[in-house]
Amino acid sequence: MNVAEKLIKEGKLSREEYKELLACAERPDIRQLLAEEATALRQKYYGNKIYTRGLIEFTNYCKNNCYYCGIRRDNRNVKRYRLTKEEILSCCENGYELGYRTFVLQGGEDPYYSDEKMAEIIREIRKGYPDCAITLSIGEKSYESYKLLREAGANRYLLRHETANEQHYGMLHPASMSLTVRKQCLYDLKSLGYQVGAGFMVGSPGQKLEHLAEDLEFLEELQPHMVGIGPFIPHHDTQFAAEPAGSVDMTIFLLSVIRILLPKVLLPATTALGTVDPRGREKGILAGANVVMPNLSPVLHRKQYELYDNKICTGEESAECRQCLARRVESVGCCLVSERGDAK
Ligand code: SAM
Ligand code: FES
Numbered sequence: 496m497n498v499a500e501k502l503i504k505e506g507k508l509s510r511e512e513y514k515e516l517l518a519c520a521e522r523p524d525i526r527q528l529l530a531e532e533a534t535a536l537r538q539k540y541y542g543n544k545i546y547t548r549g550l551i552e553f554t555n556y557c558k559n560n561c562y563y564c565g566i567r568r569d570n571r572n573v574k575r576y577r578l579t580k581e582e583i584l585s586c587c588e589n590g591y592e593l594g595y596r597t598f599v600l601q602g603g604e605d606p607y608y609s610d611e612k613m614a615e616i617i618r619e620i621r622k623g624y625p626d627c628a629i630t631l632s633i634g635e636k637s638y639e640s641y642k643l644l645r646e647a648g649a650n651r652y653l654l655r656h657e658t659a660n661e662q663h664y665g666m667l668h669p670a671s672m673s674l675t676v677r678k679q680c681l682y683d684l685k686s687l688g689y690q691v692g693a694g695f696m697v698g699s700p701g702q703k704l705e706h707l708a709e710d711l712e713f714l715e716e717l718q719p720h721m722v723g724i725g726p727f728i729p730h731h732d733t734q735f736a737a738e739p740a741g742s743v744d745m746t747i748f749l750l751s752v753i754r755i756l757l758p759k760v761l762l763p764a765t766t767a768l769g770t771v772d773p774r775g776r777e778k779g780i781l782a783g784a785n786v787v788m789p790n791l792s793p794v795l796h797r798k799q800y801e802l803y804d805n806k807i808c809t810g811e812e813s814a815e816c817r818q819c820l821a822r823r824v825e826s827v828g829c830c831l832v833s834e835r836g837d838a839k
Contacts, residue, residue, distance in 0.1 A: 497525075498512045498515045498516040498519075499516060499519065499525045499528050499529055500528075502516060502529070502752065502755055502756075503528070503529075503532050503755060506755065506756065506758075507715055507756060508711075510705070510708045510709065510712055511708075513707070513708035513711050513712070514704050514705055514708045516752070517704045517707055517708065517745075517748075517749075518704060520744060520745050520748040520749075521744065526744075526747075526748055526751075529748065529751040529752060529755065529782075530747075530751045530781060530782050530783065532751070532754075532755055533750070533751035533752075533754035533755055533782055533783030534754075534781065534782070534783055536754055536755065536758045536783065537754060537783050537784075537785050539758075540758060540759050540839055541785050541839075543828060543829045543830050544785065544829070544830060544832045544834070544836075545780060545784075545785055545786065545787060545824045545829045545830065545831050545832065546597070546761065546785060546786045546787075546832060546834065546835075546836030547594070547595055547597070547786075547787055547788070547789060547817070547820070547831055547832070547833070547836075548595070548597040548598075548599045548630065548763075548786060548787075548788040548789075548836075549586070549587075549590035549593075549595035549597065549598050549599065549788075549789065549791035549813075550599045550601060550788045550789065550790050550791055550792065551578070551583060551586045551587070551590075551598060551599065551600050551601065551791050551792055552601050552602065552790070552792040552796070552797070552800040553577070553578040553582075553583055553600055553601070553602050553608075553792070554576070554577045554578065554602035554603055554605040554607070554608065555573060555575055555576055555602070555603055555796075555799050555800050556575050556577060556602075556603050556605040556607065557602075557603025557604050557605060558603070558604050558605070558606060559603070559604050559634070559668075559669075559672065560668075560669050560671075561657075561667065561668055561669075561672070562666075562667055562668065562669070562700075562733060562734050562735060563667055563696070563699060563700070563727060563729075563730070563733060563735050563803075564730070564733065564802055565730035565732060565733065565801045565802045565803055565804075566603050566800065566801065566802060567733070570732045570733070572732050573732075573799065573801070574799050575799070576796045576799055577605070577607060577608075578792075578793070578796070580612075580615065580616050580619065582793065583600070583616055583620075584619060584620065584623065586598075586791045586792065586793065586813075587620055587623065587624060587627075587791075588623075589791065589813055590791045590813065591624060591627070593813060593814055593817050594817070594833035595627075595791065595833070596626060596627045596628065596833055596834060596835045596836075597627060597628040597629075597630060597651075597835055597836065598620060598624070598627060598628075598629055598630065598791070599630040599631075599632055599653065599788060600616070600617075600629070600630070600631050600632065600633065601631075601632035601633070601653070602632075602633050603634070604633065604634040604635070605633075608633070610636075610640045610643050610644065613631075613633070613644055613647070614643055614644060614646075614647035615647075617629055617631075617644060617647040617648045617649050618647050618648055620648070621647070621648030626835070627835065628650045628651055628835045628836075628837065629648055629649045629650055629651070630649070630650065630651035630652065630653060630692075631644060631649050631651070631652050631653070632652070632653040632654070634654065635654070635676060635677065635680050636680070638683045638687075641680075641683055641684055641687055641689070642687055645687045645688065645689060649689070650689065650690060650837075651689055651690040651691070651692070651720075651721070652684045652689040652690075652691055652692065653691075653692040653694075653721065653723060654677070654680055654681055654684065654691070654692070654693065655692075655693060655694035655695055655696075655723055656674070656677050656678060656681065656693045656694070656695060656710075656713060657677070657695055657696065657699075658674070658695055658699065658702065658706055658709075658710065659674070659678075659695075659706070659709040659710045659712065659713035660674075660705075660706040660709045660710075661674050663699075663701055663702060663703075663706045664677075666700065666701045667699060667700070667701070678713075678717075681693055681717060681719070682717075685717070685719075690720040690721065690761075690837065690838045691717075691719045691720055691721065692719055692720065692721030692722060692723055692761075693713070693714060693717055693719040693721075693722060693723075694721075694722050694723035694724050695707075695710050695724055696724070696725060696726065696727040696741060696767075697724055697725065697726050697727065697741040697742065697745050697746040697749060698726055698727045698739070698740065698741020698742055698745065698746075699727040699741065700727070700735050700738045702727075702741075707749070711752065711753070711756060714753065714756060714757065715756060715757075718757065719757070719760070720760065720761060720838035721760065721761040721762070721763075721786075721838070722753050722757065722760050722761075722762055723763055723765060724746060724749055724750065724753070724765070725741075725746065725765035725766070725767030725768050726740055726741030726742065726743065726745075726746050726767050726768060726771050727740060727741040727767075727803075728740045728741070728767055728770060728771060728802075728803035728804060728805070728806075729803065729804060730801065730802065730803045730804055731804055740771050741771070743768065743771055743772045743775055743778070746768055746775075746779070747768075747778050747779060747782040748782070750762060750764075750779055750782040750783050750784050751782045751783045753783070754782075754783030754784075755783075759838065759839045760838075761785065761786050761836065761838055762783060762784045762785055762786060763779075763784060763786035763787060763788050764776040764777075764778075764779025764780050764784035764786070764787055765779070765788070766788065766790075766806065766807060766808060767803065767806075769807050769808075770803070770805055770806055770807045776820075776823060777823050777824075777826060777827045780824065780827050780829055781827050786836065787820050787824065787831070789808065789813070789816040789817055789820050790808050790809075790813065790816055791813050794809075794810065794811070794812060797809040797810070817831075
């Protein structure tokens, strides 16, 4: 039995075996075997449904300085913006009409939005849209802050761990940030009853197969409800400007592996994947992904939330984005749905 067959049979591997498996990521027979198993699992738990999350990028101010990120604090070339509560609510209104039942509030770590301000925004969305899920993606906070936001009505939280290897984490982030804190946040969020999303970039600078093996091991330990992975893409104003983007094939291979490792996981085919390959999101779905996250942010600000170069979908209205994605999803035999799509 080879390692791919072992993964399918046992649902997990040892770190060494993950490494061995990842070394085969270019082999068409293994890719196909894993993709078939991954889509069969997706079909078993979710049928051909692809869930949508309306992404509201509400601030591009950030106090952090992650080396790979286009909106990090020290990038002086970014025109900064913040959405008011009314603007955020108007994105939700537009999204609700278009059929979204999950709103993802994402932003840099922006102290302007104090816990109380965030809680107020969440309460208003909860009041106006009681049938919708509210997902936050606003970085690292204390247990008490997460608790307050949860009590205000937030249901889910996306916080990619970025890399589960301490040394590699140190290459991607300034010394003020730590993997231990990041992981603790994820455990805190879980214990507060959030549906939690971890994840990482594929092909980030300095990433080795053993780091990816550690990422998979960490996912196995954390058992998150959602996993966001997408290729690293260089941004021209960062120290990684000249680094190559992560591989589409490796990202797709990992999507299949993650679906097998966590069969019921909510797994997006990310915008980054659609940026490096025009059919990236369709390929992601064919590899086992079951979520897409189209943009609901005001078109005026979309280009300013530039995490990496050439980000797609920054010019279209939200309605166009949804229609475009519905067509893409149908082209691979699936169906874009309006349900909340909670974790099973
Ligand atoms: N501030 C929040 C946080 O840190 O979780 C959310 C916003 S942050 C920009 C969202 C994600 O964007 C990060 O977790 C990271 O994985 C991804 N990202 C940032 N820069 C990227 C790049 N150059 N290429 C691909 N993904 C990137
Ligand atoms: Fe904060 Fe990227 S450095 S969002």
